[in-house]
Amino acid sequence: MALIPTGWQTVGPYLHIGLTWLNTTKLAGEATKGERIAVEGRLFDGDGAPVPDGMIEIWQANADGRYNHPDDTQAKPREAAFFGFGRVDTDKQGGFRFETVKPGRVPGPGNTLQAPHILVSVFLRGQLRRLVTRLYFADEASNGDDPILALVEDPARRRTLLAVRDPGSATYRFDIRLQGEAETVFFEV
Amino acid sequence: MPDPIGYRREVPGTQPPYLHPDYKSTVKRSPTKATIAVPHTLSEVTGPLWTKERVGSIADDLTVQDKERPLGERIVVAGRVMDEDGRPVPNTLVELWQCNASGRYHHPVDQHDAPLDPNFTGRGHAVTDGNGDYRFVTIKPGAYPWPNHFNAWRPAHIHFSLFGPSFVTRLVTQMFFPGDPLLALDPIFNGVPAPARDLLVSSFDLGMTVPDTALAYRFDIVLRGRAATPTGI
Ligand SMILES: [Fe+2]
Numbered sequence: 001m002a003l004i005p006t007g008w009q010t011v012g013p014y015l016h017i018g019l020t021w022l023n024t025t026k027l028a029g030e031a032t033k034g035e036r037i038a039v040e041g042r043l044f045d046g047d048g049a050p051v052p053d054g055m056i057e058i059w060q061a062n063a064d065g066r067y068n069h070p071d072d073t074q075a076k077p078r079e080a081a082f083f084g085f086g087r088v089d090t091d092k093q094g095g096f097r098f099e100t101v102k103p104g105r106v107p108g109p110g111n112t113l114q115a116p117h118i119l120v121s122v123f124l125r126g127q128l129r130r131l132v133t134r135l136y137f138a139d140e141a142s143n144g145d146d147p148i149l150a151l152v153e154d155p156a157r158r159r160t161l162l163a164v165r166d167p168g169s170a171t172y173r174f175d176i177r178l179q180g181e182a183e184t185v186f187f188e189v
Numbered sequence: 190m191p192d193p194i195g196y197r198r199e200v201p202g203t204q205p206p207y208l209h210p211d212y213k214s215t216v217k218r219s220p221t222k223a224t225i226a227v228p229h230t231l232s233e234v235t236g237p238l239w240t241k242e243r244v245g246s247i248a249d250d251l252t253v254q255d256k257e258r259p260l261g262e263r264i265v266v267a268g269r270v271m272d273e274d275g276r277p278v279p280n281t282l283v284e285l286w287q288c289n290a291s292g293r294y295h296h297p298v299d300q301h302d303a304p305l306d307p308n309f310t311g312r313g314h315a316v317t318d319g320n321g322d323y324r325f326v327t328i329k330p331g332a333y334p335w336p337n338h339f340n341a342w343r344p345a346h347i348h349f350s351l352f353g354p355s356f357v358t359r360l361v362t363q364m365f366f367p368g369d370p371l372l373a374l375d376p377i378f379n380g381v382p383a384p385a386r387d388l389l390v391s392s393f394d395l396g397m398t399v400p401d402t403a404l405a406y407r408f409d410i411v412l413r414g415r416a417a418t419p420t421g422i
Binding site for chain 1: 190192203209216222228234237243314361
């Protein structure tokens with residue numbers, strides 16, 4: 001008989017005590033392959049006010065589209081110089097920023113290929129459980145073929161998942177809105 | 190490569206809703222639109238493996254982190270991390286944080302009029318052993334008031350954070366103590382539907398106590414488990 005998975009509870013307002021020791025905002029080292037980018041944004045509540053007591057975690061493949069994990073059995077070289085995990089607590093303006101490399105494409109269901117993307121977990125006081133979303137790159141031609149983006153029928157909602165590159169820089173902007181007209185699409189995993 | 194074997198989908202009625210109005214802050218901090226279920230692709234079945242080798246040093250005794258010993262009742266908090274089939278989850282990071290014996294967090298935002306303890310920070314982490322077991326030594330946290338409603342008090346609890354083997358298995362939860370009269374009144378604890386919420390309450394475990402030194406509470410944790418076959422939607 002299957003056991004019931006332990007229930008989620010909020011991180012609460014004091015998450016920093018237990019969790020910021022593992023903050024990781026620079027995911028790429030000197031030896032890491034790939035295009036250096038930054039992703040940054042802010043977390044907003046239903047009033048459009050910044051959430052200063054949240055935490056963002058990210059998980060991504062390397063530039064070749066390979067995950068640093070034994071279940072990734074693709075015939076691509078493993079890259080020890082890239083773990084692919086980031087964590088940071090939001091600042092007073094609800095802000096967060098990661099410096100990383102642009103991930104490559106990884107397989108999707110069937111024989112599909114996913115567009116480059118980063119998995120994003122959002123934790124905050126005032127929410128009992130984790131919110132999960134995905135960051136895609138607005139200037140990426142393969143978005144049209146992505147099997148997960150295709151699950152979001154409304155193009156306006158799909159746009160909430162697209163990080164937009166600041167002109168003349170390598171920074172992609174990705175705001176997360178818990179509610180409102182531009183409410184971010186959240187996924188169930 | 191073939192489609193990866195995914196994880197079991199969430200069983201309805203076992204996890205809190207996003208919007209839980211009794212916990213007032215959820216009203217402005219919950220999505221209003223339905224979440225979209227995604228198939229478990231390579232992105233979801235992989236995840237950061239925070240193993241002992243990657244974590245480095247551990248901090249599993251919260252009573253020896255400062256010059257003197259902290260005030261309060263010293264306790265052992267231990268248990269096993271398992272998947273839904275009861276199989277141990279070895280070599281995975283367990284992070285923990287809590288307030289002190291007076292119900293005060295070592296945190297600038299906490300203005301509760303209860304004394305700080307200069308010898309207690311309330312933070313620790315450990316990695317499960319080959320049997321999925323973890324063990325901390327700490328002090329029993331106090332109850333504390335919070336502004337959710339008139340005379341609201343959080344039952345004594347310890348915050349836990351775990352990764353497990355994939356992105357899907359991530360868990361943040363709270364451990365409570367048996368027989369606490371505040372449990373029935375706590376909107377956060379009661380955010381988890383019955384009977385699943387009872388699994389957040391630890392049990393007194395005489396066998397794990399350290400004679401003349403510390404009482405012990407057992408808190409087993411169940412992470413999402415693998416499905417038998419690939420899980421499409
Ligand atoms: Fe707490």
